[in-house]
Amino acid sequence: MVIKKFPKPIPLLQPIPPKPPSPIPNPTLPSPPEVSPTPLPTLTLFHSPNHTHLLSFLKNHINPPFTPQSLLYFLKSKLHHHPNFTHYDFHIFSWASTIDSYRHDHSTFEWMARTLAITDRFTDLRSLLHFMVSNPCPCSDGIFSCSRTEHIFQFAIVAYCKVGKLDDAVDAFECMRKLIDGKPSVVIYNILINGFVKCGWHDKALGFYSRMIKDRVRPDVITFNILLNSYCRNSEFKLALELFKEMKEKGCSPNVVSFNTLIKGFFRKRKFEEGIEMAYEMIEMGCEISNVTCEVLVDGLCKEGRVLEACDLLIDFSIKGVLPNGYDYFGLIEALCGSGNSARALEIVNELWRKENRPSLIICTTLIEGLRLSGKISEAFRLTERMLKEGMVPDNVTFTCLLQDLCNVGRTVEANKLRLLACSKGLDSTGMAYDILVSGYTREGKRKEGKMLVDEMLDRGFIPDIASYNKLMGGLANARNFV
Template identity: 55%
Template sequence: MSRALKRLPIPGHRLPTVPPLPPPPLTLPESPLSLSELTPTSSITQTQIIQLTTLFKTHLKENPTSFSPNELVHFMKTRLRHHPTLSHLDFYLFRYTTTLDSFRHDHSTFEYMARSLVYSHRLDSLHSLLKFIAANPCPCADGIFSCPKIEAIFRVSIGAFCRSGKFGNALFAFDTMKRLIDGKPDAALYNIVIHGFFKFGKLDKGVEFYGRMIRDMVNPDVVTFNTLISGYCRSNKFALALDVFREMKEKGCLPNVVSFNTLLKGFFQDGKTEEAIGMAHEMIDFGCKFSCATCEILIDGLCRQEKIVEASDLIIDFLRKGVLPRGFDYLMLIEKLCKEGNAGRAFELVDEMWGQGYAPSLFSFTTLIEGLCGVGKSDESVKLVRKMLKENIVPDSVTFNSLLSHLCDSRQTVEANKLRLLASQKGLHQDGMMYRILISGYSKEGRREEGEALVNEMLDRGFVPDIATYNRLMGGLAKAK
């Protein structure tokens, strides 16, 4: 341990009555780095330095004169990381230990420190760390081979710089890593930089870095091509995106579902609806499976062109071809059809999809029931609810009350009450509104006895209305023939 650490008072030592002169402050030994480079962005007080030193010495009480990189990492993970006032001093401690003759950092301390700086967004310190790693190789790289952990350390650092738009630092890190590792960088590292450029609208820079990838004789993978396709589509250069797609196949890289989805979205953005549908069929011929995102892109693109029925026909066609993904929720299509007043077509869609094992979500059922009632198709609503109850799918009370109200308005109160009794057996939560709707329906149809029986049931179940509501219900029944 450094002489500076030994000057500090031993933790728990009782001071004499007349205190001696205070110990010299903890200072950094002479080094080529300035104090400002060793200090994190937030200020460091002398008290914090003493607290950090005391905490560190306490952690190493069994062997305070020397410690290993693993012990340093363990201290940072278990003690320093969660300390309320000293956690931001981890990089200070890291740089301080570099000045100790008995200590040498390795890839474990490099990796922990890099991830800590990335997660806390201290990118200026991260840049300094990478320069230190380049000048002080890991001990396991003393032979002819480099440290196998170096590429992973630089990968997370390059990603952090690219996400923050610090491309100067990202390129410095990339070039430094190339000099340190054995062989060529992985394609994923080039992809990180290309994606970073595209994310910040630097299309030319991203394409230029792709050219560098080719010159470095690194084979692009499917992620590389998908990134290029997406970048061109976002920049409204769809023709170039198609060129990349063709280049992708020429180089023997098989497109995946992301490739096709990106192009589908690009076709729709470019107003080329027929080409988009053709691309979907090409996707089937290619043997690439649809994802839920694929179906959503097709539905959304066609609906934006006011081709809602065509969208439902296309989904049915894909259903019959067996290419729709399991778990696909076609709520968007049901909503669009019902909004256009075509709830009958939505009912047909649900009926066929459900018959093939694609059960709608509860939200889809609710939307369809309300849509059918809105266009006067109460019979289809009842049929749908009965099928739902058979599958133990119970609608919520608001949706059910809406259906009962429509049935009663069309003088089908008897059918409405039968449906209520069936749903209650399946767990429907009944409320006072449900009874009031049915009693009013019986009154309008002149069914006084059924209405009075329902009033008694309502009261027995504890649904006691206020006096005005009760008088209105009983008055309606009194007028019933």
């Protein structure tokens, strides 16, 4: 049997000076048998009984000369899915780069960079990026650089920023600048500025923004939003407003995130009027307010006890047609009902519902409870009826309590009609609901209606024994007939 020849042993990728690569402190893969004329690749790996199997695996799947496409296929489809050999991918990648007839291109660079980043092998990723500087993609042999270079480095920079390795992220940025044509995109600058902000390095974020301006890269709305957020987080609200002004002077239109950031800043400084004015400026500029905008405004006012002011603001937004669909104003309704102002809460719900901002089920349930506790049984009844007609089914506890309230005020007939409507919408009547209605009919002297419910209870198994049946029927028989 002829053993295929592997030209050279596998070294590690060597990063450019000044920092030499650190050797991997692991034993070396054993050499091939002496009878073999071909030196198999030696890898610096941790000790494993699978080393010899790896050599055989390589011989069976890599046949020099190979191309970047065939190597990539091997790495992705063969090595990557092997449970024992997948962690050797960077060593195989490094060895391939030493073969005279082979040269990595952007496809292998990109796959290896993404793999190293995803698996948190950041030291190897740094070596790879430096290797790319001294061994660029063959696409760069012409006039222009490889179009995938910036994408490869962008993925690496994002990975470094996510784990707070900002020095490595900046190092990757410097490597990228040596390879690409022209200026880096604004996206790369935004990633790094945002990385500094998330790590709490406000001054470094501003420094990199200054570098961005010096490099004649035009900031976009995302750049300004990141810096606005950083200023507000560092209690430099005055400077945030100056940046907002600069933003508009540079011809960059603020978006909903810009306004939300400043409104939050105003509210954090307890400048509620200024925050509300900012919201109206947002509307005048044609920028649609979002659910977040409403949450900041309404929740912020409610926390300060300015609940009625929040109501007026929400109603005005609705009248102007700028209230976002699906906005959940549960907090406002809860605050109103909690303070005993369920009447105002009902006005809010009816007004917004009229403008097709249908309340959520939890809002309606909260409002029903608030109306009941305020003694507004008729309003609670009408709201529940409207809910059911709109396909919103309340929970059994809330519904049963409302039935009890209606029966207590002599409106058992309406209560039973509501029960039938609820049944048609999927809310199954409970034994307690039947008991409440039968008791109501008994107090009102409506024997016929009560007997019909008792028979229905009997058919559905809600009457456990003859004694219970006799008790219900006896109550109806002794009831004074008012009709």
